[in-house]
Amino acid sequence: METLKTNILIADDHSIVAGGIEAILNTAEHLNVIGVVDNGQKVLNTVAENQIDLVLLDINMPVMNGIECTKQLKAQYPDTKVIVITMYNRKQFIRELFEVQADGCILKSNSGKELLTAIERVISGKTYFDQLNDFIDAPREFKEFRLSEREIEIIELIAEGYTSKDIGTRLFISEHTVKTHRKNIFQKTNVGDSDELVKWAMNNKLIR
Known part of the structure; x- marks a missing residue:
């Protein structure tokens, strides 16, 4: 019996970062990378045209940032999960992510194992904000x-x-x-x- 795969969209305007994330996801057979985009508007366009289960996105992107993108995603596609991957360990962003109903957040400085753990948690219906103590005001x-x-x-x-x-x-x-x-x-x-x-x-x- 074929394993049901989770379709994931990566959104980051740094090609090296996006490529690294994609390489990590490709190590898990049940994760399927649908594509890589570099701004929030492209995220919305791609989700509208494809069955996307989870979006991994950076906060700081051109055209539409990750916060606004998450807000619109949750309004239009409430079943699509969102994990923000950021280098900013600022509490301000965590508060904003809660407000727009993001499903998780992970720092870019963490390992691929941490990312896969976050994904597993979120696709199972839970949230992932385990690193809150690493964020500062x-x-x-x-x-x-x-x-x-x-x-x-x-x-x-x-x-x-x-x-x-x-x-x-x-x-x-x-x-x-x-x-x-x-x-x-x-x-x-x-x-x-x-x-x-x-x-x-x-x-x-x-x-x-």
């Missing part, structure tokens, strides 16, 4: 550095490798504004360039 933790929410958001995008132009496009602000924020961030954190900033953010557990 960034605004309180970084008060001493006087970083604004916007500056923290830009740090996270810099850590993902985006240029000032890309960040401006994603946040709907000008490239000049992004560069001004970068200059202020460097001054507040006492770093000299983006590489030092990423190391600083990791050491202070803003990203993982």
